[in-house]
Amino acid sequence: MNFKIALLSGLVPxxxxxxxxxxxxxxxxxxxxxVCILAAALGFILYKPVQEFLRRRTDKISSQLKEAQxxxxxxxxxxxxxxxxxxxxxxxxxxxxxxxxxAAAERSRHIIEEARWxxxxxxxxxxxxxxxxxxxxxxxxxLHIIEIASLLAGKFIEHAxxxxxxxxLFDEAMAQLEETAWLN
Amino acid sequence: xxxxxxxxxxxxxxxxNLWVLQIGGVEIxxxxxxxxxxxxxxxxxxxxxxxxxxxxxxxxxxxxxxxAMEAVVxxxxxFLRNSGGExxxxxxKWFFAVFAFIFVSNISGVVGLRPPTADWATTFALAxxxxxxxxxMGIKYRKTGxxxxxxxxxxxxxxxxxxGELARPVSxxxxxxxxxxxxTILMALVYQxxxxxxxxxxxxVLHAYFDLFMGALQTYIFCVLSIMFIKGATE
Numbered sequence: 095m096n097f098k099i100a101l102l103s104g105l106v107p108x109x110x111x112x113x114x115x116x117x118x119x120x121x122x123x124x125x126x127x128x129v130c131i132l133a134a135a136l137g138f139i140l141y142k143p144v145q146e147f148l149r150r151r152t153d154k155i156s157s158q159l160k161e162a163q164x165x166x167x168x169x170x171x172x173x174x175x176x177x178x179x180x181x182x183x184x185x186x187x188x189x190x191x192x193x194x195x196x197a198a199a200e201r202s203r204h205i206i207e208e209a210r211w212x213x214x215x216x217x218x219x220x221x222x223x224x225x226x227x228x229x230x231x232x233x234x235x236x237l238h239i240i241e242i243a244s245l246l247a248g249k250f251i252e253h254a255x256x257x258x259x260x261x262x263l264f265d266e267a268m269a270q271l272e273e274t275a276w277l278n
Numbered sequence: 279x280x281x282x283x284x285x286x287x288x289x290x291x292x293x294x295n296l297w298v299l300q301i302g303g304v305e306i307x308x309x310x311x312x313x314x315x316x317x318x319x320x321x322x323x324x325x326x327x328x329x330x331x332x333x334x335x336x337x338x339x340x341x342x343x344x345x346a347m348e349a350v351v352x353x354x355x356x357f358l359r360n361s362g363g364e365x366x367x368x369x370x371k372w373f374f375a376v377f378a379f380i381f382v383s384n385i386s387g388v389v390g391l392r393p394p395t396a397d398w399a400t401t402f403a404l405a406x407x408x409x410x411x412x413x414x415m416g417i418k419y420r421k422t423g424x425x426x427x428x429x430x431x432x433x434x435x436x437x438x439x440x441x442g443e444l445a446r447p448v449s450x451x452x453x454x455x456x457x458x459x460x461x462t463i464l465m466a467l468v469y470q471x472x473x474x475x476x477x478x479x480x481x482x483v484l485h486a487y488f489d490l491f492m493g494a495l496q497t498y499i500f501c502v503l504s505i506m507f508i509k510g511a512t513e
Contacts, residue, residue: 107307109292111459112398117307121399124312126407132319132379137371139326144351145370147336 291463293397311397318382318394350374362509365419369411369508376404377501384458384493387465388485395496396462401455405447408504412446416511424511446507450500457496461488 247267251260297308332343340348354374358366383395394400416424428439465488468481 107295107298109294109309111292117305118399120304120306121309121312121397122403122406124306125315125394125400125403128312128315128319129376129379129404129407132322133372133375135319135323136326136375136378139323139330140347141351141354141371141374143330144333144336144347145355148348148351148355151338 291459291466293392309397309399310392311394311400314386314391315383315394315400317391318379318386322378322382358505361505362512365415365512366505366509369505372407372411373501373505376407376504377497380404380454380500381493381497384497385489387462387489393458393462393489393493395454396459398451398455401451401458402447404454404500405451408450408507409447411504412443412507412511415508419512450503454496454500457492461492464488 247263251263255263294310295307296310296313299306299308329343329347333347337344351370351374354370354377355367358370358373380395383393383400386393387396416427420427428443429436430439465481465484468484469477472480
């Protein structure tokens with residue numbers, strides 16, 4: 095192939111502002127090739143990597159948003175379930191409380207009845223004890239009185255009356271005592 | 279600028295030829311436009327490599343450069359998605375490169391380069407690429423419907439439709455070429471003809487308008503029109 099480069103000014107044609115000939119067509123072809131090369135280079139070096147990165151980031155953000163939405167939906171579902179369960183628990187709690195309240199009321203009524211019965215019983219027994227104690231005290235008092243009276247009577251008789259009168263009074267008293275004891 | 283023997287000043291706006299290659303008997307002129315295009319390509323590729331190096335590991339929470347790069351990519355993708363839906367999305371890389379190339383070319387006058395877009399060969403190459411994309415996308419998404427559209431509303435309208443279709447790359451290329459060449463010529467006039475007193479400050483304002491503002495505007499117009507044409511072909 096014949097390849098030659100002319101550098102001498104005498105061999106290089108003069109320039110021009112505008113022309114429509116074979117050299118213009120060649121220049122157009124070279125310039126078209128130049129722009130294509132430039133587009134390929136800039137696209138490969140800069141535009142495509144940035145575009146690719148932006149696309150990946152958009153995809154990532156989209157997937158994150160989608161994931162977040164799914165989680166939100168899931169959370170909403172769980173929340174609804176929990177709320178439903180809480181409502182169920184609440185109604186169950188009310189039921190349990192109601193039954194506990196009824197049981198407690200029944201138990202309370204039962205305890206009160208028992209307490210009343212026991213109180214009545216205690217009172218009855220106390221009353222009986224009081225009566226028995228009173229009887230006992232009455233008996234003791236009577237015996238004391240008798241003893242004191244006997245003692246006083248003995249002393250009086252010892253000083254005031256003779257032996258005969260004493261015997262007669264003793265017999266009368268014994269007779270009266272026997273009569274009283276028999277009547278009681 | 280050259281001074282002719284009579285003392286007249288020759289303003290040179292031509293695209294110089296730097297080398298001539300002969301490959302298989304075919305003469306190929308390596309013009310200043312092609313050379314400057316290579317410089318711009320090199321700058322853009324080195325810049326892309328630098329950015330890629332700085333962004334070796336993308337962070338989940340972007341900061342600084344990563345924020346800027348993400349914003350750029352999202353702007354292109356978002357614009358294409360909003361314009362033509364998912365159908366146009368694969369063209370993001372192409373329009374990113376075209377936008378970067380045209381913009382840097384348009385503003386290259388600021389650093390003294392002759393903008394490659396001030397050469398019709400460059401703008402027509404870009405417009406031709408758009409034209410090819412229009413046809414490819416039209417046939418891909420509309421199949422025979424796209425071919426039929428050349429015969430609508432009646433068969434006799436085919437020549438008009440065909441001319442209208444062929445006019446698109448021509449109008450696209452000449453719009454960009456004319457605007458940038460006009461800026462280049464005006465700046466050359468200012469630098470070569472204006473008195474030295476006007477060489478301070480004023481060129482900066484003119485550069486800001488013709489190179490930066492018009493450069494950015496024409497870049498946007500070229501890309502938006504290309505996208506609209508392609509979108510029209512797919513619907």
